[in-house]
Amino acid sequence: MGLGAAFECGALLVASWAACGSLFAEDALHVTLDLPTPRRVRVTTPKGCALHPLALPKTTSSAPYTPPLHSVPSLNRCTVTRLELAPAANLATLPPISLPSNVTLGVAVDYEDMSTGAQTTRDLTADARVSLLLVGGGGDCVQLLTAGIVAVRANASAADSGCPKTVSVAAHVKLGAASALVSTPFEVRIVHFAALSLSFAAYPAGPMGLAMLHRIGCTQDTFEAARPVVTARLSSGAEFDVSQSSGLVHLDDNVASLDSLPTRVFRAHSVGTARLIATWAGASTNASISVSDSIANVSAIGLSVSGANAATGSKGVTLYGVRLSRHATTLQIGFDNGFSYAGTEASALGLIDYGSDTPAAVDPAKDGDLMLLGNHEATVIINATARCEPWVVGTAIVVPNLQVLVGRRKLRLCPSPVPEPDLSLISQSLPSLSPGGLPWRRPGCEQWTTVPD
Numbered sequence: 124m125g126l127g128a129a130f131e132c133g134a135l136l137v138a139s140w141a142a143c144g145s146l147f148a149e150d151a152l153h154v155t156l157d158l159p160t161p162r163r164v165r166v167t168t169p170k171g172c173a174l175h176p177l178a179l180p181k182t183t184s185s186a187p188y189t190p191p192l193h194s195v196p197s198l199n200r201c202t203v204t205r206l207e208l209a210p211a212a213n214l215a216t217l218p219p220i221s222l223p224s225n226v227t228l229g230v231a232v233d234y235e236d237m238s239t240g241a242q243t244t245r246d247l248t249a250d251a252r253v254s255l256l257l258v259g260g261g262g263d264c265v266q267l268l269t270a271g272i273v274a275v276r277a278n279a280s281a282a283d284s285g286c287p288k289t290v291s292v293a294a295h296v297k298l299g300a301a302s303a304l305v306s307t308p309f310e311v312r313i314v315h316f317a318a319l320s321l322s323f324a325a326y327p328a329g330p331m332g333l334a335m336l337h338r339i340g341c342t343q344d345t346f347e348a349a350r351p352v353v354t355a356r357l358s359s360g361a362e363f364d365v366s367q368s369s370g371l372v373h374l375d376d377n378v379a380s381l382d383s384l385p386t387r388v389f390r391a392h393s394v395g396t397a398r399l400i401a402t403w404a405g406a407s408t409n410a411s412i413s414v415s416d417s418i419a420n421v422s423a424i425g426l427s428v429s430g431a432n433a434a435t436g437s438k439g440v441t442l443y444g445v446r447l448s449r450h451a452t453t454l455q456i457g458f459d460n461g462f463s464y465a466g467t468e469a470s471a472l473g474l475i476d477y478g479s480d481t482p483a484a485v486d487p488a489k490d491g492d493l494m495l496l497g498n499h500e501a502t503v504i505i506n507a508t509a510r511c512e513p514w515v516v517g518t519a520i521v522v523p524n525l526q527v528l529v530g531r532r533k534l535r536l537c538p539s540p541v542p543e544p545d546l547s548l549i550s551q552s553l554p555s556l557s558p559g560g561l562p563w564r565r566p567g568c569e570q571w572t573t574v575p576d
Contacts, residue, residue, distance in 0.1 A: 159234035159243060164296045166255070166309035167229040167246070168206065207314045207359065210264075211277040214316035214404050220355060220363050222314060225274035228255060230294040232304070247296065258291040258308050265290045265311065275313055288313060317358045319365075321401040321410040323349040326388050329462040333412060336391045337419040337460060341474045341511040346391035346414055347462055351381075353401045353408075369403040378414055419462060421474060424517030425455035426507040428493065439502045439520030442485065442495050446525060452491040454507060455517075478506045484523045499523050 139149040209215035209222040216222055229248035235241070247253050248271065257267040264279035264286040279286055291308035298304060323333040326348040336347040353369040356362050366387070373381040378395035382388040389399070391414040398411045428440040430451050435441075442450050454469040464472060470490065477487035484499035493505065499522075507517040 157238060159236045159241075161232050161296075161298065161304060162235050163233040164294050164304040164306045165231045165233070166292060166294050166306050167231050167248075169227055169229075206310075207312045208265075208273070208275045209314050209316075210275045210279040213277075214355065214406065215314055215357055217404055219365060219368065220316075220357070222357075224277075225272055226311075228271040228273060228292060228309070230255070230271075230296065230306070232296060250296075252297040254295045256293050256295055258293050259287075261290045262286050264313060267292065273311055279313060286313070312359070314357050314359045314361075316355060316406070318356045319401065319403055319406040319408045320354045320356065321399060321408045322352045322354065323389065323410070323412050324352050325462050326350040327464055327468045329458075329460075335413045335415050337415050337417050339458070339472060339474070340418045340420040341509060342472070344393075345472065346393075347419060348391065349389045349412060351387060351389055351399055351401065353403055355403065355406075365403050369401050372400045372402075374398045374400070379412075419458045419460045420513060421456060421509045421515045422459040422513075423455075423457035424475070424507050424509065424515050425457075426491075426505065426517040426519040427453045427455075428519055428521060429453050439522050441522045441524050442493060443524045444495050444526050446496060448495045448526075449488070450493040450495065452487075452493060452505075452507075452519065454491055474510055475507045476510055478508065480504045480506075485521055493521065495523055495525065497523065498525050 136152040136154055137149065138152050140147045206226065207222060208226065209224055211224040213222075213224070214220075216224055229246060230250075230253045232245050232247050234243045234245065236243070255267060255271050257265070257273075261267070264276060266274050266276065268274060273290075273292060289310055289312045291310055293308050294306040296304045322331065324331045325333060331352070333349055336349060339345045339347060351366060351371055352364060353366045353371075354362050355365045367385075371381060371387065373379065373389070375395065375397045378393055379389055379391045379397040381399070382390065389397070389412070391397070394414050394416050396411055396413050398409060400407065400409045428442070428450060444450065453466055454475060455463065455465045456469045456472065456474065457463045469475075475491070477489070477491050479485050479487055481499055481501075481503045482496075484495075484497045485503045485505065486494045486496055487505055488494060491507070502520050502522055505519045505521060507519075509515045
């Protein structure tokens with residue numbers, strides 16, 4: 124029966140009964156064959172669908188963009204309505220853009236069981252009754268080769284005479300002697316590299332497209348830094364960050380310097396104008412950025428406590444450890460022009476003084492680390508204050524909790540006219556704590572010590 128056969132009935136099978144080489148009975152069986160009805164034919168792309176759709180979003184990722192396309196059930200292929208190809212050897216085929224210059228198309232047919240309404244799909248790419256057609260032709264730019272391969276020639280460009288911006292491919296399926304199914308045209312757009320551009324983004328974090336760097340407030344000669352961003356733009360309008368695979372050459376060494384890979388931070392040193400030249404795969408561009416003595420002021424400070432011995436509770440962060448243990452903090456600094464620094468980058472600016480409202484319990488060091496000195500009946504507020512106007516303050520609330528030393532100890536008390544109790548059998552953690560949480564001292568004593576057994 125043909126591909127389009129849907130219903131057949133009659134004596135289609137012969138049944139026989141034989142044993143020991145003897146035929147006892149034979150008869151024709153009446154069979155009703157009800158096949159699912161073909162409803163739609165579709166052009167499909169290879170498994171994974173790692174093909175760019177017609178409109179690519181702007182991305183800052185160095186990895187090729189993979190569109191969120193859906194797989195067709197029971198097929199190792201995907202169905203899309205259009206895709207983009209780049210001419211072979213065009214810059215758009217290079218990573219991180221990685222547009223393909225050819226693709227192998229397939230054909231799928233959707234069927235419906237008229238009795239149950241069940242839907243099924245079959246991959247008929249290799250079926251002799253299926254063919255792909257280049258609707259309207261591809262000029263000298265696009266070819267439809269054997270095995271369903273659509274390819275764009277190496278020197279094709281949408282600007283070339285006779286080279287269309289888009290071509291369409293349709294699938295044709297014969298359903299018998301007099302009928303056929305034809306798919307919706309599958310659109311292939313020819314995309315090419317259009318331009319390379321260079322811009323500057325705030326470092327470590329902040330706004331994009333900077334035209335000027337400023338002097339950091341509370342400093343005499345520390346300026347902001349920027350990250351050069353090299354962008355490749357396609358004829359479709361899509362943009363890709365190609366900074367990591369680009370070459371950069373900076374001029375005006377007295378104004379700024381450029382770190383080597385992988386950071387490639389552009390650091391300003393003095394007032395003036397600096398220029399960068401960027402190259403990528405033979406294309407080049409350049410951009411300039413000014414360095415100003417105008418001040419960027421601190422607008423926000425954040426302070427948090429980190430480490431394995433810090434646990435956040437409803438009243439603050441509990442610091443748990445032995446006396447004189449240190450607990451790390453993480454600093455965040457925001458500026459009024461949108462720049463922001465965090466962690467070691469923020470600490471390296473040297474803009475912050477640290478303080479405590481109870482230094483006898485928790486005393487911050489110059490680098491922000493918190494030294495645990497004793498217990499306290501209330502929470503302790505740690506301040507991180509900018510060293511100049513506008514005197515912005517960030518705070519962290521901590522709860523000091525000394526670690527109890529476990530073991531048998533003897534308490535040696537300082538001389539006192541009061542008779543000494545026998546403490547040799549006491550087995551407990553020392554120093555013992557009063558209900559208020561402070562070290563216990565015998566009246567008249569100035570210090571205590573512990574001696575191991």
